[in-house]
């Protein structure tokens with residue numbers, strides 16, 4: 278009998294949903310939330326970038342969505358304390374949830390997030406870490422695993438795969454069967470224990486990823502006795518515009534955490550505009566921008582206001598693959614546009630100038 282069975286049914290299972298930028302985490306979350314599974318699910322999100330786009334991308338549903346502290350997860354204690362606070366609030370409610378889903382940012386190492394569930398004794402008693410589910414973008418994962426620019430930094434794409442109980446090779450529609458087979462073998466070589474699934478648009482058999490009882494601290498502690506110590510007192514180091522570097526130098530942070538160095542060259546830049554965009558001009562500009570800089574722009578997300586259109590528009594890009602599609606009407610909300618770029622060598626002023634030129638004249 279495993280630890281989950283022994284502890285009993287009162288504990289609320291928690292699934293950590295992870296995967297590199299743009300792998301399909303929100304797509305999977307939306308799929309889970311719209312499937313008729315009869316469970317009451319609470320969702321906790323952490324996103325990279327100081328402007329919140331993710332919560333707009335998650336479909337409205339009966340489930341409740343909580344946003345964890347935005348911005349730099351260098352300040353990992355803040356983010357983890359925030360996670361514990363949200364869990365405490367959720368667990369204190371009279372109406373209980375059947376399952377809690379935590380969607381990490383695409384640049385997070387999920388292991389310290391997992392360790393957070395054991396930070397507070399009361400929370401640890403009431404929740405049970407069901408598993409870490411890692412989505413992999415079949416088209417882009419090899420480039421991130423083999424990223425030559427990491428130069429000694431931790432590779433989060435790799436950390437996420439290594440930590441997984443389930444690996445979902447997503448976006449199978451974008452690559453051929455041979456590439457999928459090769460990816461399966463690569464995943465198996467990185468993580469011998471995880472079950473490997475594949476999907477298009479994250480449509481997986483939910484019984485294979487939820488309620489799996491994949492994680493027990495006792496088994497992890499047996500394999501790695503320092504698990505809680507390292508992962509609770511170490512830190513995730515990812516920086517964006519909101520990161521207050523003057524408060525703590527990178528060197529200080531790195532020295533605090535032996536063997537844990539995130540890639541400081543990946544940053545995020547966000548913009549908000551009140552004037553609507555000329556859709557054609559924006560489409561052409563962004564296609565051109567990604568054609569030239571798509572290697573460095575890992576991810577682009579936006580909720581946009583388009584001239585002469587009363588609907589929100591959702592902008593999504595992963596490297597050079599981009600889509601801009603209409604969504605629901607703005608109704609009472611004042612239309613405005615927000616963009617988040619995540620990647621390397623992001624030139625804020627050049628990006629802003631390019632976008633300003635696409636505003637309605």
Ligand SMILES: Nc1nc2c(ncn2[C@@H]2O[C@H](COP(=O)(O)OP(=O)(O)OP(=O)(O)O)[C@@H](O)[C@H]2O)c(=O)[nH]1
Pocket residue numbers: 296297298299300301302303304305331382383447448449450451476477478479576578593594595600
């Ligand atoms: N072609 C194709 N596109 C997909 C698939 N799954 C997701 N996408 C698209 O990929 C883009 C990124 O998907 P998301 O679900 O937002 O990815 P994410 O992992 O939540 O992204 P971050 O939170 O930024 O890390 C969106 O445009 C999705 O529509 C798939 O299987 N095939």
